[in-house]
Amino acid sequence: MTTVAVLGTGDAGSAMARRLLELGFAVHAWNRTESRARPLESEGALVFSTAVEAARAAEVVIITVFDTPAVLDVLAQVAPALEANAVVLQSATVGAAVTEVVAAGTRLGVAIIDAPFLGNPGPARRGELTFMVAGAREHKRAAAPVLEALASNVVDVADRPGGASLRIPASPTGTWPRSARYSPHRTPMITPTGFDGIHHLKIFVTDLSAELAWWEAVVGARRDPQLDHHTPDGGVFAHIVHIPGVEAPMELRLNPDAAERTAALDPVTFAVGTRDDLDSLADRLDSLDIEHSPVLRGLLGWLLVARSPSGLSVRFYTRQSHDWDPTAADSASPWLTT
Structure with missing residues (x-):
């Protein structure tokens, strides 16, 4: 059984965790606000208070935190605790700042794959995301079972990390790019609930x-x-x-x-x-x-x-x-x- 650590259990991260649990993966979960991760416990995930604990013993680590500083912070924390063969999927949408993330990963000795995704929590829950992946071939092979569980389409961009995030505008993970969102100065921001696919x-x-x-x-x-x-x-x-x-x-x-x-x-x-x-x-x-x-x-x-x-x-x-x-x-x- 492959153990996957999901670091960042917002809407997208939680949906990924549930999909992986459903398919029989062992899931370690962590979120900076711990209460956001705790609901996964009742569904079979092990929820940890720190990213380091969650990442320890995981074969694949998915980072889906909010922005570039958060990615760099989490990466620095977990690097010393990673297993020798662990692979890290950098799945926050960081845009051009991915060069900074890759440099940090290289400096820390982390096997990192640049793997941003297209899709919202609905497709994530159904395993219908599109992942853009860039990283060493052996690392992509190691992460393949996890990517195939979460995605209906995996686009292999390059054999070195960094090229994938350049294809996707930087924005908070799991949301639309900022340019596509309503401005609160024009219209109130309303969080929609109850959506259940397309009716017809x-x-x-x-x-x-x-x-x-x-x-x-x-x-x-x-x-x-x-x-x-x-x-x-x-x-x-x-x-x-x-x-x-x-x-x-x-x-x-x-x-x-x-x-x-x-x-x-x-x-x-x-x-x-x-x-x-x-x-x-x-x-x-x-x-x-x-x-x-x-x-x-x-x-x-x-x-x-x-x-x-x-x-x-x-x-x-x-x-x-x-x-x-x-x-x-x-x-x-x-x-x-x-």
């Missing part, structure tokens, strides 16, 4: 029958007739469909004016497993005589774009990733720009 998706269509047939053929959508939406005179103006592998249902709503205004937009991107899966999808679209792009290279993986009868761009993106190289992405493809 909605797209506007020009021809309800043609659009339903397209979604049935391309993604195996199944219409739920009892949820059809009707006008007062009994006409149908919307279908609700369920797509295999997608939890939220989707509404196809007849509204030609709105469909025309949103033509060529790509409001939803469906995930596929691998590049081979995407090639198989392209072959199926060809057999159905459906217009689509070639397989394109995106920033993280490969994608394909298909046009629905209403002119909507429907994207399919692989969870499988490739080497990080923004210059190699097909960003100029007309399928991605129009």
